Amino acid sequence: MDSTALVLALGNLVLCATLFFFDYGSPRDGATVAWSLGRQFQAGAWLLLALGGSGVFPEALALPAGYALLFGGVAWEAGAFWEAAGRPRWRRPTMAALAIAIGLFLACYRVDENGLRAVAASLILGVFYLSAALALARGWRDASMLRRFLSVSGALLALVVAARGVLVLAMPQGWGWLSNGLLRECYIFALYGLMLLYAFGKLLLGREKLQQDLARLQVVDPVTDVPNRRGFFNLLAPWMSLARRPGQATALVTLDLDQFKRVNDGYGHLAGDAVLRHVAEVCKRQLRDSDQLGRLVGGAFAILLPRTGLEEASLVAERMRAAIEGSPCKTERALIAMTASFGVTTIRPDDSTVTLFQRADAALQEAKRNGRNRVEQAALVTTLEEA
């Protein structure tokens, strides 16, 4: 029995099972399901090739079927990497490429059972493996070292697989020390390498993504996808330091949705979440790129407006107020109209985050007391209290 094919069959099965039972900590996504399916195809294919080679199955049947299954498995694995890279529509082009590849392989097999068949198999496998490496290279600039390593090593090994086909075609007798036997050994080494590289790569990339998601959750609100309290305070810190130097003012606006509890009570928490997302979007549309919106708690948001004075910040807050009032949120059950109250202040040189928010919140409470759906400036509130 062909030991190479058997090792590849069992290796793929073991790796697939390892990943299947490995606890990701998150539900299995489409890419992982496709990857697992691809690996099972590959394991089945290598097993079929091993059985065909040893005479258990008629070779004339096992060989074409085994290779067709193998191409499908590798194509599906590459597709899984494309899906993970944000290209979910890989199935149709992959099916088309697969149909062409299988047709080409069967034609070569009919013409020359050994030589041309091996050339076609190497080239087809090389191209599909290269496609997986390209998927891993997507977003190269922001990619982690792990992703870059997997992409480069995957591409090199895929080139070795494809090179065997090209070299056998160009120099059937080999070239100097580069004999056909050596080429075949390199080819098998590259196939083993790809099997291990992409399997452990998938495992490590899953871990990496989980860690990135956890790190992101610490500073980003999952409902609205804007910075949460901690994230917002991180963004605020440098502006607090800058405020100690003379220069242009930086403003802070706090916003609280009016009677938000009623939305939750009347339409349910999911509708409440939809309203929060909607309000965040409406506010963002009124802000500059340099402004920062964050969600503090419940229906309360804060907006940092760099290089903005009190009057200008009040105008921005007024714009947001009018936009929220004028664009009800469409949910499955109803069109929910919302209003919000605002408190506006600027960062003072002697401010801490506590005093800054105390002032903005005092203005916000004043807006609530004055009937909601309005904007109040902290300076006015302070003057009134002092008077």
Ligand SMILES: Nc1nc2c(ncn2[C@@H]2O[C@H](COP(=O)(O)OP(=O)(O)OP(=O)(O)O)[C@@H](O)[C@H]2O)c(=O)[nH]1
């Ligand atoms: N849907 C949803 N609701 C939340 C979330 N976090 C907090 N809440 C709810 O937000 C509501 C906050 O209400 P409050 O700010 O106390 O009061 P209000 O009804 O907005 O009334 P006023 O502020 O006085 O106008 C509560 O009902 C919380 O249960 C969340 O993530 N999603």
